[in-house]
Amino acid sequence: MTKKTLAIINSKAPYSFNHGKDSLDIALIFGSYEQGISLFFQGDGVFQLTPNQDGEQLSLKDYLKTFSAFEFYDIEDIYVCLESLHERSLTSSFHIENVKVLPAREFAHELKQHKHILRF
Amino acid sequence: MTKKTLAIINSKAPYSFNHGKDSLDIALIFGSYEQGISLFFQGDGVFQLTPNQDGEQLSLKDYLKTFSAFEFYDIEDIYVCLESLHERSLTSSFHIENVKVLPAREFAHELKQHKHILRF
Amino acid sequence: MTTLHLVRQSAFNSQELFQCSQIILPADILVLIDDGCYNLNHTLLTNIKNIISVKNIKVIQHHVSARGLNVPEFIEVISMNELVNLTFDTENVITWQ
Amino acid sequence: MTTLHLVRQSAFNSQELFQCSQIILPADILVLIDDGCYNLNHTLLTNIKNIISVKNIKVIQHHVSARGLNVPEFIEVISMNELVNLTFDTENVITWQ
């Protein structure tokens, strides 16, 4: 089995921190270079995926809208930690398609299949 | 009863964050202007007061040593949250003298006696 | 003596709301702003409701709606103007960030 | 497949160690560095000891002694050189900061 180059764990909520945008920039570059990249969402990172958000109310250019371009960039492996959703009383409802919700142990097994792992 | 001008809550451990040093700089200025200032330590802020530390092992100029100058600057009211110590399995042993350990409720009552409250 | 507590961080991520809950007193006011809005679903908010009156827990309107969060009926939604007024209706303010 | 987990933050302050504990697997190695040293006294470390062997929990020597902390006997104290070697003895590394 060929390992994918990079996994990024997203751990921060979208607006007060820049980590989500910094992670997205890396993901899109890897996608445009046709490098295998997978995105993992854990902890408050899951708030980057919840529906009905509107960063423009915070005078922001809403980078979450760019998530809909993942397919175009061949970024297809997007994993969410089930426990992180439960802790926050969230359901598996997201603003993009094809998100895989996994229990922590399976989430960890997918993560390990990558040559390098970053966390933002 | 005259209110003191400023209380600072210190909430971060000493080395990875600069908050402790930034707070100390404010405290010393208030002291040198003979303005009433009190220091409160809560959460990981209590690690700024624990004994046997040596920042020089981390290649740092150890700002914690300056705490011994508090008396010289007439900074006399130093409060520690008892619950924060207990959570961290710490005893009331500190690297400076005259530290008052208070249960959270009394800690809060002292805090409120100040005109302004900052937190670092 | 009433203190205004502004909580700007998610209690799912760090300890600001917890530390606030340790020292909040019955007459105080709590306003959830920025990522503090995520605390609407946190169990610590239940602890705080046992200390201060629920009418003294508030959240900034556009901060909560931008995050797509639902506000429980009993929590008052306020504007930035109302936050400014609260700053002067209370004696001092602590920003938990 | 062994992952090296570097925990740099205090679990008394934020959620890095908790999130690490959610996904650490039995063959993995945990090294406490920087403020991660404060976790020697955190109950989450007990949870992690139920997942990975205690000999695979380590702490950086001068990081822990600079903070005036005591190291329980069963935790191995290592140098920066040993951390570099661990990086190449494992398959990948996650920095929890």
Add this chain to the structure above:
Amino acid sequence: MNKLAVIITSPPSSNLSVTAIEYIEAALALQIEIVGIFFYQDGVLHANTFVEVPTDEYQAQAKWLALKNEFNLSLHLCVTAASKRGLQVDETNSVEPQSSNVADAFEISGLGELVELTNYADRVIQF
């Protein structure tokens, strides 16, 4: 009249500083007297003219300049915090004006200014 001082510790790139500016605008609209804004910690980056924000993103520095112009706000930059973060704050003013990267609207101050502000203000709020 109610007197307010504000301490800004969040960098321009965070949405936390948008909140601070919205709060200040609301206070001004409510006739609160703002005795000064003190920039500390990462907040000092607000004064850095070299900071480039993409044109379609929130322009915090332009907001500060506009507020300064309209309401004559005092914007105090903590010199110690600023020099640690790449602002050229030669207090002797011997540097050529064009080589400094501190926006004109900001005054170089020390923590002594914070003592003044806390004495004069009825409320101090930290953002």
Add this chain to the structure above:
Amino acid sequence: MNKLAVIITSPPSSNLSVTAIEYIEAALALQIEIVGIFFYQDGVLHANTFVEVPTDEYQAQAKWLALKNEFNLSLHLCVTAASKRGLQVDETNSVEPQSSNVADAFEISGLGELVELTNYADRVIQF
């Protein structure tokens, strides 16, 4: 030979970057090949010549320059992160050298460089 890439995201004022430098020094002493250091987020402040650290405190920038000189390390500065934090990174080099505040030892790079580093390195470590 083992190949290592390092991503630095902590600012020079934090003790977290001392740890990063100590780790790199240990790796070099152990004959690890360091294929490059990539400065991202607040890590870009390491390249800022305007950053002034009191002489009795840890001089992170001088450390990077010394490591560059001795081991010919590649120090890559992410241009997007840098311009957001007050580094003058005109890639056309049209600015006068003395008006730029990027230390010579650092190369202006983009995230494409990070793709190269992750491909070439056996391990990537983030500090």
